[in-house]
Structures are given as structure tokens and as C-alpha cells.
Amino acid sequence: MSRFLQIFKIPDLRNKVFIVLSLLIVFRLLSAIPIPGIDPIRLKNFFESSQLFGLFSVFSGGSLSNLSVVMLGVGPYITATIIMQLLTMIFPALKVLYHEEGSLGRAKFNRYSRYLTVPLAALSGYGFLNLLINQGALPELALLPMLRNVILITAGSMVLMWIGELITEQKLGNGTSLIIFAGIVSRLPTIVRTAVFSYDPATLPTYIAFVLLSVVIIGGVVFVNQGERKVPISYSKRIRGNRVYGGAVSYLPLRVNQAGVIPIIFAISILLFPQFFAQIISIFSTSVSLKLTELVTRFLSHQIIYAIIYFALVVIFTYFYTAVTFDSKEISKNLQRSGGFIPGIRPGESTGDFLAGITRSITLFGALFLGVVAVLPNITQIVTGIPSLTIGGTALLIVVSVALEVMKQVDSQLTVREYEGA
Numbered sequence: 247m248s249r250f251l252q253i254f255k256i257p258d259l260r261n262k263v264f265i266v267l268s269l270l271i272v273f274r275l276l277s278a279i280p281i282p283g284i285d286p287i288r289l290k291n292f293f294e295s296s297q298l299f300g301l302f303s304v305f306s307g308g309s310l311s312n313l314s315v316v317m318l319g320v321g322p323y324i325t326a327t328i329i330m331q332l333l334t335m336i337f338p339a340l341k342v343l344y345h346e347e348g349s350l351g352r353a354k355f356n357r358y359s360r361y362l363t364v365p366l367a368a369l370s371g372y373g374f375l376n377l378l379i380n381q382g383a384l385p386e387l388a389l390l391p392m393l394r395n396v397i398l399i400t401a402g403s404m405v406l407m408w409i410g411e412l413i414t415e416q417k418l419g420n421g422t423s424l425i426i427f428a429g430i431v432s433r434l435p436t437i438v439r440t441a442v443f444s445y446d447p448a449t450l451p452t453y454i455a456f457v458l459l460s461v462v463i464i465g466g467v468v469f470v471n472q473g474e475r476k477v478p479i480s481y482s483k484r485i486r487g488n489r490v491y492g493g494a495v496s497y498l499p500l501r502v503n504q505a506g507v508i509p510i511i512f513a514i515s516i517l518l519f520p521q522f523f524a525q526i527i528s529i530f531s532t533s534v535s536l537k538l539t540e541l542v543t544r545f546l547s548h549q550i551i552y553a554i555i556y557f558a559l560v561v562i563f564t565y566f567y568t569a570v571t572f573d574s575k576e577i578s579k580n581l582q583r584s585g586g587f588i589p590g591i592r593p594g595e596s597t598g599d600f601l602a603g604i605t606r607s608i609t610l611f612g613a614l615f616l617g618v619v620a621v622l623p624n625i626t627q628i629v630t631g632i633p634s635l636t637i638g639g640t641a642l643l644i645v646v647s648v649a650l651e652v653m654k655q656v657d658s659q660l661t662v663r664e665y666e667g668a
Contacts (some may be wrong), residue, residue, distance in 0.1 A: 252660055259659055264414040269409050270428045276316045276402065278430070283387060284313045292383035313384075315402035318374070319429065321423045322367035322513050323407040326359045331570050344570075363407055364400065372397035375620045377521055380539065417659065419652040423507060427648040436540045455495045460642055463619055467646040470615050473502040474609050477601070500604060503612035504572055507647040509563035510620055516559055517552075553624040557617040564613035565606075574601035619643050 254260050289312065309319045334341040343351040375395060378384040387395070410421030476497040523537040545551060578598035587593045591600045620643065 253468070253656065256660075259656075265637075266413050266418055266424070269413050273406065273409055273425055273428060274432060276405065277314045277432075278292060278312075279315050281315060281317070282312050283391055283395070284384065288383045289313065291379075292378065292381055301650060304513060311371050313378075315398050315582065316406045317399060318367060318370055318403050320403075320406055320425055321412055321515055321518070322403045323359070323363045323410070324369055324420070324422065324511055325366050325370075325519070326362040328515065329362060330355065330359045331393075331566075332469055334570065344659070360404075360407065364404065365518065367400040367403035368396055370401075371396045372500070373521070373523065375399075376535075377524075379541070380536070416656055418647065421505075422511070423644070423648045426507075426511065427645060430645055435568055447450045459622070463642050464646050466615065466619060467643060468650065470612055471501075471647060471650050474499045475502070475604060476500075477604065478589060479581065480589055481584070481586050498571075498577075498601075499603075501612075502608050503616065504605075505567040505612070505616075506651060507644045508567050509560045509616055510644060512563040512567070512634075513556055513559035513620070526625050552639050553621040556624070557621045560617040560620045561613040564616055565609055568605065568609050572605060574598045574605060617641075 253263060272341060278660070295306040310319070329343075330340070334344050340355070344355045372392070375384065375387065376390065379386060406425065412424050413424050415421075476499055479496050479498050481496075509619030520542045521539070524535050524542055527538060574600040575595075578601060581587065581597060582593045588600060589598050590598055
């Protein structure tokens with residue numbers, strides 16, 4: 247508790263906390279502003295009947311279910327980031343820009359991601375509106391109303407992207423993850439109120455199952471997120487004048503789950519993409535769009551198939567994001583430049599291969615854990631027929647992971663300020 251109170255005793259850190267909270271409040275206000283021409287009753291029925299879109303609506307804090315100006319959340323920006331990071335594997339120039347040109351190169355790379363977000367937001371906005379019209383959740387829209395709504399949705403996505411980057415700059419957590427966190431948490435009062443007023447003794451097993459699942463997920467997420475493999479690093483002694491430098495021993499911590507909740511977010515974005523793509527095709531061919539929409543809907547409405555695809559995507563994206571953010575060869579070069587080495591391993595390429603092997607091994611456990619937790623609620627629903635657990639499990643995973651990350655960053659900033667004060 248005293249650690250928490252220290253946040254408000256340090257002016258700089260206190261201001262950062264208030265800035266982040268203010269930006270999240272702005273996000274919540276924007277999520278309450280609907281676009282013109284919607285039918286709330288139709289929308290509610292649609293989202294209650296669609297598992298995938300219901301889950302995505304929870305991530306957006308209800309912004310999607312009431313078709314607010316930020317209805318797409320940070321989805322277009324996440325998709326743009328995925329595409330740009332995939333392109334680093336195809337174009338060496340982009341890989342050099344992202345990994346080797348420092349903060350300036352990373353800033354330029356992020357600027358390209360922002361540019362790509364604009365067309366993706368426009369296409370996703372049009373695709374989703376067209377999907378709702380085809381599903382009967384929205385009335386038919388003429389050309390000008392459709393264009394107006396697409397522009398509003400695109401602008402809302404860009405504003406939300408900007409808010410997310412402003413939050414990230416405060417170094418109290420990832421802005422994108424915190425926006426999703428705020429969206430999920432904002433729904434908790436409604437969920438609790440609904441659960442209390444709709445309580446029936448016959449549904450007691452449902453509540454018990456939900457509580458047990460929540461405890462298991464919270465414990466597992468904390469255990470995996472805090473888990474790390476410490477690789478010993480030794481530094482060779484160097485003599486300069488009358489002084490001896492180096493000779494110390496330290497550790498390189500490799501986290502079991504280096505990707506955090508990003509794989510879950512990526513997987514949801516990819517699962518939604520075929521639906522949007524099918525609607526975008528309607529610009530060129532309505533019949534092909536309808537057939538593709540029917541195929542995708544039938545495919546993802548099957549619980550077992552949905553769970554298998556979801557699990558596979560989470561595992562794949564865990565490896566992918568870890569490979570993008572953790573460059574073992576670059577770390578081995580930095581160790582060699584600073585005179586560091588792993589005992590028993592030759593510096594240079596051998597060190598890079600050694601670190602890559604360890605990362606693959608520990609990432610396997612982290613990836614399987616994230617995948618199992620992501621689909622565990624789906625499995626529970628298949629066995630028990632409890633639909634609420636599908637949303638609760640995945641949302642809880644994100645909330646706990648983001649909360650742990652924020653706590654870790656706040657603690658590191660407090661430690662730095664204590665050290666400076668000393």
C-alpha cells in the first residue's frame with residue numbers, strides 16, 4: 247500500500263498517471279457517441295447471437311455494439327502493425343529499419359504503420375457496416391450516408407490510435423493494451439449487475455465454474471508472466487591505466503511469455519478479417535460476397551473448429567511476435583561489443599544460436615499456455631453450454647496480463663526515482 251501511495255508523492259509520476267487516466271476517459275466518452283442511422287435493438291440482438299463479434303465488442307468496451315465513432319477500436323492499427331512486421335521478413339530494408347537503425351528507424355517504421363492504418367480502417371468500417379446490413383442489424387444505407395459513416399469511423403480509429411500512442415509515451419504500459427483493458431473493465435459493472443439480478447439457484451454451478459476458471463486463469467497468468475530463464479553473463483577483465491574493469495557476473499533474463507497479450511489481440515483481429523474481406527468484395531461482386539460470408543460464418547460458428555483455429559493462431563503469433571521483438575543475433579553482437587559472454591559458449595554467432603534455442607524452448611511453454619487459456623472457455627462452453635464463460639475467460643486473461651505489465655513498469659519507475667534520490 248505504501249508503494250502505491252508513493253506514486254502520488256512524486257510529481258512527475260503522478261502527472262503521468264493523471265494523463266493516462268484522462269486519455270482513457272476521453273476514449274470512454276468517444277465510445278458513447280454513435281454514428282447516425284442505427285437501430286439499438288437490432289444491434290443488441292445481433293451481438294448476442296454472434297460469439298465472435300460479441301467477444302470483439304467486449305474488447306472495444308461496447309463501442310462496437312452501439313456503433314460508436316470508435317467502433318473498430320485499435321483493430322485497424324493492430325492489423326497494420328501485423329502487416330508491417332510480416333513485411334520485415336520479406337523486405338530486408340524494412341528489417342534493417344526496424345532492428346538496426348535505433349529509435350529514428352523505429353519511429354519511421356511506426357509512421358508507415360500509421361499510414362497503413364487509414365485505408366485499413368476505411369475498408370474495415372465499410373466491410374462491417376455492409377455485414378450488419380446483410381445480417382439485418384442495420385437498415386439499408388444510401389451512398390452518401392455510407393460514405394459519411396465510413397469517414398467518421400476512419401477518423402475515430404485514427405484518434406484512438408493517437409490516444410494509444412500518447413499513453414505509451416507515458417511509459418506506464420502499452421497504450422493499445424491499456425485501451426483494450428479499459429474497454430473490458432468498463433463492462434464489469436454491467437456484467438456484475440446482470441449476474442446479480444438474474445441470479446437463480448439453478449444456475450449456481452455456472453457461477454462456481456466461472457469463479458474457479460477465473461482463479462485458475464489469474465494464477466496461471468501471474469505464474470507464466472513472472473516466469474523467466476536467467477542466462478549467466480560474464481564480462482572479461484580489461485585493464486586501463488591502473489584500473490581493472492569488467493570481471494563481473496550478471497544475468498540475462500528471458501521471459502517465458504515475452505509477447506504478453508499481443509498474440510490474443512492479433513488472433514482476434516485475424517479471425518475477424520475474413521468477415522470484413524467478404525464484405526469489401528461486395529464492391530465488385532455481391533453474389534461472391536454473400537457466398538464467402540456464408541462460408542466464413544458457417545466455418546467459425548462451429549465451436550470445435552473455432553477453438554482449434556483460435557488456439558493455432560495464438561501459438562503462431564506468440565512465436566512470431568517473440569521473433570520480431572527479440573533478436574538473438576543483435577543481442578549477441580551487443581554482448582560481444584561490451585566484452586560479455588555466456589560461460590561455455592563462444593561469442594558471436596554461437597551465442598546468438600544458443601539464445602535462439604533457449605527462446606524457442608521457453609516460448610513453447612508460453613505459447614501453449616496462452617493458447618490453452620484462450621480456448622479453455624470455449625471448451626467449457628462446448629461441455630457445459632455456458633456462453634458467458636467464453637467471453638469471461640479471454641477478457642480476464644487480457645485484464646490480468648495488462649495489469650501485471652503496468653504494475654511492473656510503475657515499479658521500475660519508482661525504483662529509478664528512489665535510486666536517483668539516493
